[in-house]
Every structure is written in C-alpha cells, then in structure tokens.
Amino acid sequence: MQRLRNNDKCWCGSGAKFKRCHGDVRRLQRDPVELGSVSAERPVPEHITRPDYVAVGSVTTPTGLQIHDDESLERMRAACRVAAEVLLRTGAAVDVGVTTDELDAVAHDTYIELGAYPSTLHYGGARDYPKSICTSVNGVVCHGIPDSRPLRSGDIVNVDVTAFVEGMHGDTSATFCVGEVDEPTRGLVETTREATLRGIAAVSPGEPLRRIAEAIEPFAASRGYGVVKEYGGHGIGATFHATPHINHCITRGDTMPFEVGMTFTVEPMLTTGSGGYRQAADGWTEHVVDSMPTAQFEHTVLVTPEGREILTVTEDGRTAAGTLDELQLPA
Ligand code: MF3
Ligand code: CO
Ligand code: CO
DSSP: OOOOOOOOOOOOTTEEEBBGGGHHHHHHOOOOOOOOOOOOOOOOOTTSSOOOOHTSSOOOOSSSOOOOOHHHHHHHHHHHHHHHHHHHHHTTTTOOOOOHHHHHHHHHHHHHHHEETTTTTTTOOOOOOOOEEEEEEEEEEEEEOOOOBBHHHTTTEEEEEEEEETTTEEEEEEEEOOOOOOHHHHHHHHHHHHHHHHHHHTTOTTSBTTHHHHHHHHHHTTTOEEESSOOEEEEESSSSSEEEESSSSSSOOOOOOOOOTBBBEOEEOOOOOOOOOOETSSSOOOOETTTOOOEBBBEEEEOSSSSSSEEOOOOSSEEETTEEETTOOOO
C-alpha cells in the first residue's frame, strides 16, 4: 500500500508538503500516556442481567456467525441503541481536567439507567477487564483502562462502549477532541471517522468481507496514515466477539460473503507513526511505541437485502459522530 510520503503535497489541498501540514510530526507527537490509578469496582444492581462470561464464568453462547431473525433483531437493535446513547452521553462529558475514570462513571450510570450491563466489566482475557468502557488517549491504540489521568487540552480520547441488554451486545466507539486540538491531529480523527463510514458503505450482501478493508486501507494510506492489522472488527450479537473476524487491512483470503441478517462491527484504528505497539503491564492497554496519536471509530452493522444499516444509533437518529442524516455514507 503506497502511503502518502513526507515530501508529497498534503491530502488537504493546502499545497504544502505533507510533513509541513497534516503530517507535521512536531505537532502530532505527544508525551507517552502515563497510566494512572484504577478506581474500585463500580457495582451493577442485581436486577441487571449479566452476560454468561460474568454469571457462568465462560462464554456459552455460539461464537459462529451472528445471523438474526425478526425476533432477535429487535433485541439486537435495542442493545445497539443503548450503546449509542451511552457513547453520546459519555462523549458529552469529555472535557479538559475530566479523568477517564469520571467518564467511566458517566457511562456506568447510563448503562444501568437504561437497563444494560457494561459488557467489558469482567470480560475475560488473560485478566478480567475491570471497567465499563475503554478509554484510549493519544498513542493508546485500544483497550485503555479508565483511570485517574485528567484529560488535557490537545488530547484525543477514544471512548469504546459495549452494552449487553435483552441478551444482545451492541458495540460502538468514537474519538473525541479535548480542548484545543491542533489541525494535524483533527485530520487524523476526521479521516478515521470517514474511513469507518467508507468501510461500512462497502457492505453489501453477496460481496466478500474483503470489501471493507478495500475501502479503508487505501483511503487511510492516501492521507499518510497506517491501519492496525491485528485488531479487527468482529461478529457480534448474543456473543460479544464472534466470527467473522473483520480485517481492516486487505487480506486476499477474505472471500466469505456478507449474508443478510449478519451483524458485526467495523472499527478501524488509524496510526500516524510507525504503527508498532506494545501492551502495558496492566495486560490490556496497547501503546504505540513512538507515542504518535492514533484514532478509532466503531459501529455495529446489520447486512440488509439492500446493503447495510448502522445499528448503533439512538432512537432519534444520533451518533457520537453526527446524526444519521449527516452520516451520509460516501458512495
Ligand atoms: N469494545 C471492544 C471492541 O470493540 C472490546 C473491548 S474488550 C475489553 O471489540 F475487555 F478490552 F474491554
Ligand atoms: Co468491537
Ligand atoms: Co468496541
């Protein structure tokens, strides 16, 4: 994939070299994100139904393709609406001086108010995830754990929300700007938002899964950004992470066709630097090695006979990345 180079003209049309415009490393680079302390567990009231990995301790729901009938689709829509609402309310709380733990509190209370369980809380990996959202600041690629670090002017933060309600998971994320964010970093965020929508727009029944990556990776490269290879989207429904794995980087073998009724996520992570990353000692947080900013957006998507539908939208058509009208998927 030919990535826009430093001495090429910037993608924005300014006429300046990329390295003096949206590719300006001196403006993009941040201090490495230091880890703060993680607060005590937030309780979930008894009446909220837990997913199996919390209640039983293991995933018992089928991990194959998540294909819906009318009845399960209604429940899936409900879970996705809740996730969208939690993301909007949590995003509205992003501000200079607010800690990511305070964002977790806003999200946690909203899930509960809406009758949902925060899917990430006690989600298993090598270690149980301890919080109700992921908050990934600047050069944290994904899975940042909310903690005591206050957001600073110039930061960007991805808030990733997954709600479990009516037996279904809905998963959505957006990257928010904190205070005054420089133009090169805004360009990364806006490009990642558009890349996600382009990937979604490429979904159509009968077409191979590869279409998503074909829409995302060359677009990101034309703007000088990389796309994280190892983390992809995933089937989602009664199971949080199910098949298929959705690659955001072009993979020849991705020939499985989209099927009407399938639900999965599209959630590309775009990088401004070399793209290499390492996991922190907490067993979750993935930091880029060069502490250059990264951004991510995510939606849960349904394959329809006509094409696709974004499910992680509020009742009145809003998302953290604009209203459904404004989301006009690129052709
Ligand atoms: N919401 C993330 C995703 O998009 C998964 C987070 S799992 C956690 O798939 F345990 F790290 F929270
Ligand atoms: Co996801
Ligand atoms: Co997510």
